[in-house]
Amino acid sequence: MSASKAITIHLVDDDEAFRDSLVWLLESHDYSVVCHEHAEAFLAGFRPQAVTGCLILDIRMPGMSGLELYEELQARGNRWPVIFITGHGDVPMAVQAVKRGAHDFLEKPFNQEALLQAIDNALAAAANLQQDAAQASLCEQRLQTLTTREREVLERVIEGKMNKVIADELGISIKTVEAHRGKMMDKMGVRTIADLVQTVVAYRQQKPKASS
Known part of the structure; x- marks a missing residue:
């Protein structure tokens, strides 16, 4: 098993064709991907856990939007890096999300290299968060x-x-x-x-x- 298989990329997007194409791309680069067709489906299975991957969210979806999902995850203490996928008209909204802690956003249409680079950066951030959490856990044990x-x-x-x-x-x-x-x-x-x-x-x- 490769190192990238140790992490999981969660993709939340209502466009089935887009999900399929993204899964094909990411799995061809040996990433493990879990798809969710809407925000509610992802949220239903969300459990706070160690940071072991990143989230890719469509910023505008029927029902709960990607931005609303992000805000809910923040309220629940989620620290996974989030990459937003956005159309041209939603760029200002994505910029505000980044200011509130989202990792990055990509404007459609984007090329594969841009997406893979954004994911690599997000996973590097996730690794740092995981290391920080491990050090905090060790400190807590010692304080006890x-x-x-x-x-x-x-x-x-x-x-x-x-x-x-x-x-x-x-x-x-x-x-x-x-x-x-x-x-x-x-x-x-x-x-x-x-x-x-x-x-x-x-x-x-x-x-x-x-x-x-």
């Missing part, structure tokens, strides 16, 4: 191993407070702060304060609602 006191020290360290200040705030000795700090750093798998700050900040950006 900290004692209450170690967590208190961590919070103050990433605020840039010196050991003496931390000792005064927590009512403990500087030596005790140093001991907790050393254990906390070991558990977090970091060697410097800069690494600690970068790790925790990245985690909180990935999971803003996490109680970290």
Whole structure:
């Protein structure tokens, strides 16, 4: 199995002929493609999951439009890169979607090379999201191993407070702060304060609602 088979491209378009031609093109380049004839069909089977591919959405469809589908997916926390397919009259709408986080859009008619390049870029973005999610998961696991006191020290360290200040705030000795700090750093798998700050900040950006 090739590397590209590990990912899935979801195509949502009401034009059967267009879907068939796109599937033929993408499968000939060894991509796995799942088609949906309308937004409601895709949404019915949508489950939040790790980012392992991208979405190609027709921006204007009967019923729920591609733009409405995108907005609904955003509300549900979807982070898969989205490529919109648009006609000339819908370009301003597609531009606004990109400003709100969509990955790219292609105006019909487009050539195969443009589509394949857009997909490659979207999949590269998806790989980065997957890596970020894995790092956030590891950070969360490590945070769970900290004692209450170690967590208190961590919070103050990433605020840039010196050991003496931390000792005064927590009512403990500087030596005790140093001991907790050393254990906390070991558990977090970091060697410097800069690494600690970068790790925790990245985690909180990935999971803003996490109680970290």
